[in-house]
Amino acid sequence: MREGAFRDRRRAERDRWAEVDPPPTAERNRGELSGRPYFRSGEDLWRVVSGFGDPREMVKMQKEECERYWRMVHASNTDDLAAVCFPDKPRYFNLFFDRVQKFAVGEFLRRERVRVAGWRWLDLGCGKGRWLRYFSRLGVQACGIDVSGEAVDHCRGLGFAAEQGGIEDLPYGPGAFDATSSVTVLMHLPPSQRERAIAELSRVLVPGGLALLVEATRDSESAHVYGMGVDQWELAFAAQGLSLIHISGHCFGVWRNRLPRWLPFRDRVSIYLDYPVEFALMKARYGKRSDLGWQHVMVFRKRSRE
Numbered sequence: 001m002r003e004g005a006f007r008d009r010r011r012a013e014r015d016r017w018a019e020v021d022p023p024p025t026a027e028r029n030r031g032e033l034s035g036r037p038y039f040r041s042g043e044d045l046w047r048v049v050s051g052f053g054d055p056r057e058m059v060k061m062q063k064e065e066c067e068r069y070w071r072m073v074h075a076s077n078t079d080d081l082a083a084v085c086f087p088d089k090p091r092y093f094n095l096f097f098d099r100v101q102k103f104a105v106g107e108f109l110r111r112e113r114v115r116v117a118g119w120r121w122l123d124l125g126c127g128k129g130r131w132l133r134y135f136s137r138l139g140v141q142a143c144g145i146d147v148s149g150e151a152v153d154h155c156r157g158l159g160f161a162a163e164q165g166g167i168e169d170l171p172y173g174p175g176a177f178d179a180t181s182s183v184t185v186l187m188h189l190p191p192s193q194r195e196r197a198i199a200e201l202s203r204v205l206v207p208g209g210l211a212l213l214v215e216a217t218r219d220s221e222s223a224h225v226y227g228m229g230v231d232q233w234e235l236a237f238a239a240q241g242l243s244l245i246h247i248s249g250h251c252f253g254v255w256r257n258r259l260p261r262w263l264p265f266r267d268r269v270s271i272y273l274d275y276p277v278e279f280a281l282m283k284a285r286y287g288k289r290s291d292l293g294w295q296h297v298m299v300f301r302k303r304s305r306e
C-alpha cells in the first residue's frame with residue numbers, strides 16, 4: 001500500500017476510534033510488572049511525580065475492556081495481518097513479524113522433527129485464521145476459538161471449525177486435543193484470566209500433548225499487553241502440569257530498537273535492515289533464552305499421570 005493511502009486509512013481509523021467511549025476502569029497490577037511507567041491519565045502521572053505510588057505500577061485494561069478492544073480491532077481492520085499484529089502499521093511492517101514468527105515455529109518443528117500430521121490441534125485466540133492455515137498445511141485437524149465473532153466468521157468462511165468464546169472457559173472435553181497453540185494471545189490476558197486459560201488448555205490436552213506458545217517475554221507499555229518473563233511463563237505452566245521442553249528467542253529488533261525516532265522512513269529502513277539480522281540471530285540462537293528477543297517460542301509438554 002502507498003504511504004499516502006496508508007496515512008489516509010490511519011486517519012479514518014483514528015476518527016472511528018475517537019467515537020468509542022474510553023474504557024471506564026483500569027486494573028492496576030502492582031508488583032507483577034516492572035519497567036517504564038505507562039501513563040494513561042493525569043492521575044497516573046501525578047501518582048508517579050508526587051511519589052505516592054509505584055512507578056512500575058502500570059494501568060492496564062480489564063477483561064471486558066480487552067474483549068471490547070479485540071472485537072473492535074477485528075471489526076475495523078480489513079487487513080487480516082494488521083488485525084493480529086500491529087493495527088496501526090502498514091502491510092510490509094506486519095509481514096516482517098508474520099515471517100519471523102512462522103520461521104521461529106518452523107525451525108522448532110523442523111529441527112526437532114516433530115511430525116504433526118493427523119494431530120487434533122486447537123488454536124487459542126485464532127484471530128482471522130493465520131495459524132489455522134499454517135498448521136492445516138502440515139496436515140493437522142485444526143480448529144480455533146476466539147472472542148471476536150467477526151474473526152470466527154472469517155475462519156469459518158475459510159472452511160475451518162471455529163468457536164466464539166473465551167479461552168479461559170473452553171467448550172471442549174478433557175484430552176480433546178493433541179496440541180494447542182497460542183500466538184500472542186495469552187500475553188493479552190489479565191493475570192487471573194491467564195491463569196484460568198492455562199488451566200483450561202492443560203485440561204483439554206491429552207497426557208503427553210504439546211502446548212506451543214509464541215508470546216512476549218518482556219514488559220510492554222501497552223494497556224492490553226501483560227508482560228511476563230520466561231521464568232514466569234515456565235512457573236505458570238508448571239503449576240498446571242506442563243513442563244518446558246523447548247525455548248528460542250526471536251523478534252530481536254536490532255535496528256528497530258536503535259534507530260532514532262526522528263529518522264525519516266524509520267520503520268521502513270529498520271525493518272529492511274532487520275531482515276537479515278533477525279533470521280541470522282534466530283538460527284544462531286536456536287534453543288536459547290535471549291535477553292535481546294522480545295518474544296520466545298516456548299513449547300510445553302503435559303506431564304503424564306504416574
Ligand SMILES: C[S@@+](CC[C@H](N)C(=O)[O-])C[C@H]1O[C@@H](n2cnc3c(N)ncnc32)[C@H](O)[C@@H]1O
Nearest residue numbers: 070084125126127130146147148166167183184
Ligand atoms: C494478537 S491477536 C493474535 C491472533 C492469532 N493468534 C494470530 O497470531 O494471528 C490476539 C487474538 O486473541 C483473541 N483473544 C483475546 N482475548 C481472548 C480471549 N479471552 N479468549 C479468546 N480469544 C481472545 C483476539 O480476539 C485476537 O484475535
